Amino acid sequence: MKTELLMPAGNLEKLKYSLMYGADAVYIGGKVLSLRAQASNFTIDDIKEGVEFAHLLNKKVYVTVNVIPRESEKDLIKDYLESLERIHVDGIIVSSPAILYMARTYTNIHVSISTQASVTNLSAIKFYSSLGANRVVLARELSIDEIKYIKENTDTEIEVFIHGGMCSGFSGRCTLSNYMSKRDANGGGCAHSCRWSYDIYEDDKKINTETFKIGSKDLCAISYIKDMIDAGVDSLKVEGRMKSISYVSTIAYTYRTLIDDIYNNDIKDNEYYLDLMGEQVNRCASDGFLSGHISNEQTLYSK
Numbered sequence: 001m002k003t004e005l006l007m008p009a010g011n012l013e014k015l016k017y018s019l020m021y022g023a024d025a026v027y028i029g030g031k032v033l034s035l036r037a038q039a040s041n042f043t044i045d046d047i048k049e050g051v052e053f054a055h056l057l058n059k060k061v062y063v064t065v066n067v068i069p070r071e072s073e074k075d076l077i078k079d080y081l082e083s084l085e086r087i088h089v090d091g092i093i094v095s096s097p098a099i100l101y102m103a104r105t106y107t108n109i110h111v112s113i114s115t116q117a118s119v120t121n122l123s124a125i126k127f128y129s130s131l132g133a134n135r136v137v138l139a140r141e142l143s144i145d146e147i148k149y150i151k152e153n154t155d156t157e158i159e160v161f162i163h164g165g166m167c168s169g170f171s172g173r174c175t176l177s178n179y180m181s182k183r184d185a186n187g188g189g190c191a192h193s194c195r196w197s198y199d200i201y202e203d204d205k206k207i208n209t210e211t212f213k214i215g216s217k218d219l220c221a222i223s224y225i226k227d228m229i230d231a232g233v234d235s236l237k238v239e240g241r242m243k244s245i246s247y248v249s250t251i252a253y254t255y256r257t258l259i260d261d262i263y264n265n266d267i268k269d270n271e272y273y274l275d276l277m278g279e280q281v282n283r284c285a286s287d288g289f290l291s292g293h294i295s296n297e298q299t300l301y302s303k
């Protein structure tokens, strides 16, 4: 099975552009029960239209249902999961064991475990598989060698982030945005406060000499895509449901070209693909944790 290119889509228009520019699948959030509250404007009718469009092209739509649910939301979740199955979405992405449990109890829908679950090892994959998960989205903090080892030793589908924003907290386990701007990162409203410029004060006295950021550089994994495909990674995921149409189109086209070139044994050098991305690749991009050598070079700090 050819490795899937999975793009984000913040609305129906972006969904269509992503698919037409080369994505095999998109992931979206519904108006209810999705982490990216600010990026999620798909009603159930929008999702249905998106799924019908994707299926006409023989492509897929996954829906994120990755809130941390309260007891009072149980009925809402059950109804929502059943609605998603009825309109034939290709899968859901969840982080809560409660939603995994309810998906397995009430539906036969394909379930991916979100990167929010911070899965970094085979035991965690076995655990989620034993509960009925079909796919695990690995934590962004793994090296390519760790990803290869995991994929070699499991039949569970594996999804890996290849492009877009990184968290300086472990895949979103962070309340900086909540504190700085009253926008809940784990409720979908991250203000990216880690990328702001900071000073340190002791009482009223500023004690640092240089203003700094605490965020991570964005991820751009162009040089690792062949290794991931060779390892049998099932899905390559791009981050950024709040990004523009031009961004998702360009990034989808670039990775589509790269993936097809790899399958056709016609891979060019990295510069070729970076040129295709043009202005859409962040100059502060890095290969994140993939090299296994983590240093200050992966942070924004004074950029």
Ligand code: SF4
Binding pocket: 166, 167, 168, 169, 172, 173, 174, 175, 176, 177, 185, 190, 191, 192, 193, 194, 195, 215
């Ligand atoms: S503030 Fe930064 S580290 Fe925290 S959740 Fe947002 S992007 Fe991640």
